[in-house]
Amino acid sequence: MKFERIFLIGFMCSGKTTVGRILAEKLQWHFYDTDEEVYKEEGMSIEEIFEKKGEEYFRDVELRVLKRLSLEKKVVISTGGGLGANQQAMQIMKEKGLVVWLDVSFDNFMQRCLGNNNRPMLRKSLKELKALYEQRRQKYLQAHIQVSAHTAPQKIAEKIIQLVQDGKI
Ligand SMILES: Nc1ncnc2c1ncn2[C@@H]1O[C@H](COP(=O)(O)OP(=O)(O)O)[C@@H](O)[C@H]1O
Numbered sequence: 225m226k227f228e229r230i231f232l233i234g235f236m237c238s239g240k241t242t243v244g245r246i247l248a249e250k251l252q253w254h255f256y257d258t259d260e261e262v263y264k265e266e267g268m269s270i271e272e273i274f275e276k277k278g279e280e281y282f283r284d285v286e287l288r289v290l291k292r293l294s295l296e297k298k299v300v301i302s303t304g305g306g307l308g309a310n311q312q313a314m315q316i317m318k319e320k321g322l323v324v325w326l327d328v329s330f331d332n333f334m335q336r337c338l339g340n341n342n343r344p345m346l347r348k349s350l351k352e353l354k355a356l357y358e359q360r361r362q363k364y365l366q367a368h369i370q371v372s373a374h375t376a377p378q379k380i381a382e383k384i385i386q387l388v389q390d391g392k393i
C-alpha cells in the first residue's frame with residue numbers, strides 16, 4: 225500500500241462512517257471518524273454544538289481535528305460531509321493520503337438519512353438540501369477516486385482495497 229492514510233469523503237449518509245470502519249478492519253489500520261473526535265474534544269453532541277456554538281464553530285473544530293488526525297499513519301479517516309467540501313481540508317487530505325469519494329445519489333441519501341435526528345443539516349428544506357448536494361458534488365469531484373455508495377458496505381471496502389492494490393491509483 226503506497227498510502228499511509230485513506231480519507232473517505234462524501235455527502236451525508238453516503239456510508240463514510242460505516243465503510244471506513246470496515247475498511248480499517250480489513251487493512252488492520254486504525255479507524256477515526258472526525259465527528260466522533262469532535263464529540264470527544266467538545267464533550268457535546270454535534271446537535272448541541274450547532275445549537276449552542278453555531279455551525280461556524282463546528283466547522284473550525286472539525287478542520288482542526290482533521291489536521292491532527294492527518295499526522296497519524298496507517299489510518300482510515302471518515303470525514304463529516306462538510307470537510308470534503310472545504311478547500312483547505314481537501315488540500316490537506318490530498319497531500320497526506322488517498323481521498324476516496326463515496327458517491328451517493330440524492331434519493332438514496334434521503335432514504336438513508338430520513339428520520340435521523342443527530343444531523344443538524346437535515347433541518348434544511350428539500351430545496352436547500354438539493355442545492356447543497358449539487359454544490360458539494362463539485363468539490364467532492366477533486367477526490368483521487370470516486371466509488372459508488374450503492375452496494376453493500378463490505379463490497380465498497382473491498383472495492384477500495386482492490387483499486388489500490390491493482391495500482392490503478
Ligand atoms: N452501502 C450502504 N447500503 C445501505 N445502507 C447504508 C450503506 N452505508 C451506510 N448505510 C446506512 O446509511 C446510514 C448512514 O451511514 P453512515 O455510515 O453514518 O454515513 P455517513 O457517515 O456518510 O453519514 C446508516 O443507517 C447506515 O447503516
Ligand SMILES: O=C(O)C1=C[C@@H](OP(=O)(O)O)[C@@H](O)[C@H](O)C1
Nearest residue numbers: 235236237304305306343344345
Ligand atoms: O454534511 C454535513 O455538513 C455534516 C455531516 C455530518 O457527518 P456525516 O457526513 O458523517 O453524516 C456531521 O459532520 C455534521 O452533522 C455536518
Ligand SMILES: [Mg+2]
Nearest residue numbers: 240241303304
Ligand atoms: Mg459519518
